[in-house]
Amino acid sequence: RAGLPKREPEFLARWEAMGLRARMLEDAKDRPDFILHDGPPYANGDIHMGHALNKILKDIINRSRHMMG
Known part of the structure; x- marks a missing residue:
């Protein structure tokens, strides 16, 4: 098993540090x-x-x- 429930906080923290959500919203603003x-x-x-x-x-x-x- 991949241990996803235990690893999810790690993924979320990495995406937050990358500003992934903000970048996705910025890319989509004119669509x-x-x-x-x-x-x-x-x-x-x-x-x-x-x-x-x-x-x-x-x-x-x-x-x-x-x-x-």
């Missing part, structure tokens, strides 16, 4: 807003792997839109 509407995750039954795929795909869409400008 039009992109809004991806996401409904309730488990409205019609129990959670299953399809829900995970749905969330992963939405994450990919948001990240790729940000990287494309």
Whole structure:
């Protein structure tokens, strides 16, 4: 295992020291807003792997839109 719960504070501190969030906001300031509407995750039954795929795909869409400008 990667020990991500223990390592998360390290990642957050490094990103903060780099000013990563501020740089991302600065890069995006002149771009039009992109809004991806996401409904309730488990409205019609129990959670299953399809829900995970749905969330992963939405994450990919948001990240790729940000990287494309």
